[in-house]
Amino acid sequence: MKAFAVGAQGEQPAHLEIDTPEPDPGEVRVRVTAASVNGFDLAVAAGWMAGFFEHRYPVVLGREFAGVVDAVGEGVSGIDVGDRVLGVVSKPFLREGAFAEYTTAYADGGLIGAPEILTDSEAASLAHTGSTALAILASIPEPEGKKVLVVGATGGVGTLFVQLASAAGAEVIATGRTVDGRELLSELGAAHSVDYATLEASVREIAPDGVDVAVHLKGDPGEFASLVKDGGLLISSVLYSPDMFPDADRLTPVPIAGYPSAEALERLTGLAGSGELRVIVDREHSFDEIGQAFGEYGHETIGNIVIRIG
Template sequence: MRAVAFAELGATPQVHDVAVPEPAEGEVRVRVHAASVNGFDLAVAAGYLDGMMEHRFPVVLGKDFAGVVDAIGAGVEGYAVGDRVFGVVTKTFLGDGSFGEYVTVPVAVGLARLPRSVSFVDGAALGLAGTAAVDAVDAARLEAGQVVLVAGATGGVGNQVVQLAVRSGATVIATTHTGPETALVTSLGAAEVVDYRQDVAAQVLAAHPGGVDAVIHLAGDAATLLPALRAGGRFASTLVMSPDQLPTDAATVVPVFATPTTATLDRLADDSAQRHTTVTIERTYPLDQVGRAFADFGAGTVGKLVITID
């Protein structure tokens, strides 16, 4: 099968012909129709996970996917060949990625059904970013009437966070820089915007002198955002790995580690099918243009970049 992979550390990822994977016990094989780019993929390609995760070469890149089940491993119940699915590759090693024609995934975590009304492109963009968004909003424990600052609102995770926070009844302040970014987050429900190239905390405090109830931190320097929070507020972050990295007595710092349980993926799929949330797709690319997609991702995105696989 065709897959974007690298044969050794330091090699540029490119389309290789690799063996079609066989589903192990508890796994299904998915014929991938679309996969989306996450920062994790760029980190793997750059070799940043060397020494942190086992690499099984050739390492096929990619975490997010959407497609159709085409083979069933031993012991799998509840899925059949032909089911539309989406999710996140959660294996403890690197190698079985989703940027190829087929991927094998365990049914226990990182897999859920994709409703007919949600396209493969949208489904492929939902998994990791959506899960991080759900987990971040849950970690912020937003209540109706509260005010939340979303730092990084313009990215794949942030787009989902804004919508979920609005649905929880909170007033959302979103970070943006350009007019189109402001138009996007406003269309997703943000009530106010602040320019992230200026002092974000100062702009927030000018409008909310007592500070906001929660900060959801997806981009930028955490320490500079902390003053925007009221005493006793919650600071949920996908970038701070431990509260020790952001010492404060005034607020609760909650690191977020996206966990794509079936329940969370079902919730994302349902929200998307009901049009409670939308996925912003900035651009799609064929498999042989993953390099261009990575360059574009690195240069900054508004929403998600999706790889389509015929």
């Protein structure tokens, strides 16, 4: 099958022909129709995940996907060949991935039926990003009434988190570099949408004593840590260890990893299926354009970049 993968340690990712994976017990195989680009994928491609995950080469990149069940492993029930699903490749090692014609995922907690209301590209942009957004929200005790600054709010995780946090009663201050981005964040529920270029002045005007929580999804957290009150939370999906956080003696560092669960996927698909949660897709690329998509990631995109495969 065709895949975008790292063939061996130290190599750059490339379009390769590799064996089609077989589902292990408890897994299903999915014919992938779409997969979204995430920061995790770029980190794997750069070799930054070598210290965190075992790599079983060739390592196929791509974490979240949408597609159609193609084969069912031993012990799997409630999922049938032909089901349209969305999910995350979330194994304790890196091998299968979503940027391929086929991938495998855990039946329990790794995938779920895709709501009919979602396109393939939208469905492919919900499981990993949404699980991360839910994990961030869960790390904020009693979010109602708290001032929550979200830096990097126009990305896939950010656009979902803004909606979830606003619905939970938080006063969200969301950053965007473009007018279109800030207008969308306001539509999604942000109480304040501010230009990152004037971040400190804008936030000080809204919260003179500082915000209760800052959510770091992009950039250098040292540039805005001072905007958080003493003892406040600095939450990051980018930093993996408390010793990587600035002002750790003054703030409460909270590293987040967005591992999916059956409960999280159920909640996300329920909200998205009812129209209460919007999944934002900025653009789509073909499988042959994955390299271009990686180069565009994080550069004033709004929402998700999706690779169409099937």
